[in-house]
Amino acid sequence: MKALIIIYFTLIPLILLPKFSSGQNLGYPFYKYFSSQDYQGGIQNWKITQSQDGLLYVANNFGLLEFDGTSWNKYSLESGTKCRDVFVDTDGKIYIAAQGDFGYYIPDELGKLTFVSLADSIKSEKRDFDEAWRVFKQNDRLLFCTFDDIFIFNEKGKLLDIVDPENDPDNFFLVNHQLYLNQGGQGLSIMENGSVKKTEIGDFFKNMNISGILEVNNNQLLISTLKNGIFLKNGRSISKWNSKNQNIFKASIINQMIRLKNGGIAIGTQNEGLYILNIRGEIEMQLNKGRGIENRTVLSLYEDIQGNLWLGHNNGISSVALNSPFQHLNEQTGLPGTGYDALLLRDTLYLGTNNGLYFKNITFENSTFQKVKNTSGQVYNIEQVHNTIVMGHHSGTFKIEDGEAEIMANIPGTWTFIDLNKHPKYVLQGNYKGLSLLEKSNDGLKFLHQIEGFEESSRVMEEDENGDIWMTHGYKGVYKITLSEDLKSVEVKYYGKDEGLPSNVLINVWRLNNNLIFSTERGLYEYSEKEDRFIKSSFLSDYFQKDEQFVSFAEDALGNIYFVSTNETGVLEKSTNGNYKKHTAVFNQLRNVLNDDLHNISTLEANKVLFAAKEGFIHFDNAIPKLQDINFDVIFTKVSILNSTDSIITYGRQMDGEKVTFNQLNTEIEIPFKENSIRIEYSAPYMNGQFENEYQFWLENNEYGYSNWSIRTAKEYTNLKEGTYIFHVRAKNIHGQLSNVATFEFTILPPWYRTNWAYGAYILIGLVSSVLIFLFFELRYKKKTEIITEEKEKEITRIDSELKTSEQKLEHLKNEKLKSEIKLKNKELATSTMHLINKNSFINSIKSNLNNISKRSKNQEVKHEISRVIQNIDKNISADNDWEHFSIHFDQVHGDFITRWQKDYPDLSPQEMKLSAYLRMNLSTKEIAHLLNISVRGVEIARYRLRKKLELERSDNLQEFILKY
Missing domain, CATH: 2.60.40.10 (Immunoglobulins)
Incomplete structure (x- = not known):
């Protein structure tokens, strides 16, 4: 079954549209026109070529024109003469032939093109020529062809030879490294071995002006003439090329003929613009003034690297995108207005615009669109339903027959039609306000009635497999419409944001891959009958961003899906495994031309669709290669x-x-x-x-x-x-x-x-300045020093005098102060000493009393306790720390006596140190005994031992020795 369906959808279009499928052009290629004001040059453009860098060069009346893809530059010859031919060599040199001169352009030191004349290097008797008409490169030789002579140079610019034809030539052609000449009165000739001779068919063209020679196959030449048509040379025989078109070729006046990369032939004419022919000489396309180009005269032709055909006009230059899969159907094809819908029915193409419905028979060459009568105004829809062509129009529903529209339903605003599957005898139509019903009969379609119960604008509708109608409103949401049994009323259920849709606006329904798909402002959704709500659809999710907003879809017989979204336009090309290949890049050139009111894509047949445009329609042929991946530079x-x-x-x-x-x-x-x-x-x-x-x-x-x-x-x-x-x-x-x-x-x-020099100078200046400043300040300092020194000496002398007096006074005051301090210290020391003496005397008396009590007491425990107290008293007397306090005051009064004494006599015991100090204080033996807590006899013994350690002679007085120390 699937195989039958595929065969049906593949063969039926081929049966119904055999001529359209053979390459019929519905519209004209995209083109760009440059007027003489745009390129600021002369009107006539004699030759066009391109460098390997992609720059375009044109031989113009005002000199050499250069186009870099953005702007035009003009390089005039010093003589102001016309440039007739241009050739760009592989080394980048630009050779030209001009009136009265020839040579080449090369860049100067700044990179600006400058002209170097080679004609000036030839002898004066040959220099005075009128026109250098052509320049060619034949192997490693450069040929400059004038109407008198042919000058041959090598690549270094050296003149190698001059060939003087017997008869003056009027045109030249280099074909497969062979130079052909058209000589008046002699016909077609060739140049060989430095001479010109007539070809075997030369006489045939004796009275003709040859305008182009192309090699078709081996030993076959295609030769065009100015006014006598086009001929095919096969060996020694010559015949007319496509006899049925010879009158067209003759009347058009052929200026140039070139071979295209796709094998076709392009012919530029004087009167009839451009012809594109196939290899059999059949006209595949004609572009003329107001029909695809802006000027009927084409003087020169060139196909660039990207496959664009450049036309040098009598006034202006055009670029025609011949290799593009797009063609424009607009007012130049007889179709005015903005495009809305299209229908291809056998040999007739119907196009609906805001100006009315137009049609043309696509099997007729160069036919233009004609307007269907009674269709002026906005057309929304054109379809064939039950062998009837019906049109949805602002004024109502019309049937189209014999180029005329007849009203079927006088209901304002008919949007669309649905052929009901559940009710095959009826057709549902959507209007500005609600729905209407049409009935099929042997006589065609007949309007029955409006359907009650629904009055919303019904522009976009699809029927599901249950027979329910899904209608989407632009800003209200989705309606599920169920027709009553008598088809006079409906039941309506509304679906909006609460039923799973992301919002209530910008929703459309489409039949894709035999399923209903709902496009929203945030991606694609589908209806879940089980849940009775909308869910996110996974269909096409691998090919688009998560929340892509689509405005139009269409699916052709091969399953290719064409789309327009807010981000891009393109096609999902279906492969044999069911997957899709996405193409969008080539559609970028449509982003400013598509209709932005009611987007629409109309499928014509497999691989061919029409995009509704602001001006007419854009025809897209998916079978044509979409992009040529060319490496280009800035x-x-x-x-x-x-x-x-x-x-x-x-x-x-x-x-x-x-x-x-x-x-x-x-x-x-x-x-x-x-x-x-x-x-x-x-x-x-x-x-x-x-x-x-x-x-x-x-x-x-x-x-x-x-x-x-x-x-x-x-x-x-x-x-x-x-x-x-x-x-x-x-x-x-x-x-x-x-x-x-x-x-x-x-x-x-x-x-x-x-700069570095400046920094060096700064350093040098800094060093010199530093030295000078140093010397200046040093000199100044010396002078100041001398003055200050002199003043200081005077001041010192004065101060010395005053100081001596002050010192004497100060010394006196100091001595007085020292005496007072010593007196005070002695007083403190005496007080401290008396305190020690009194304390020890008091303690000894207590000790003596305790001893008496102990002797009189008979209680052993009391005796024992008193004995312990006496022992503690002895320890406290011996370990009294008053000595430290005493020694501090003593040293202050006696010039660090204890410190010096201990340093000189380190073997003295603490008891002996105390004895020495007390002796220096000139204390009596009894006082010393109280301080040392020993008897008077013990003091004597201690004095004796101290003398020994001091190693005093017997005659030496111990106390005097200590006082003098």
């Missing part, structure tokens, strides 16, 4: 200083030996500090997508990373500090592909006062 077009009259640093180009390059070779660019404001201009010569390239830049050593993407092609930096900077820039084309990063390095020099 080039620097100008670097200049902002605050300088001689401001240009470079125009980007440089000579790398004999080759022209845009890579920076000199990285040691130094800019004075006073000119520290710089402007850097750049461009990416990527010619697809209407040249909507975006750029990111970053100045290393000044910024921390790349900027946001913008269309700016210049960046200015002011008041840069000294240092080395590297400017990085990269481009992103409209398809999201990134270019290689281009860099430009430069150095801002420090101001003169911050």
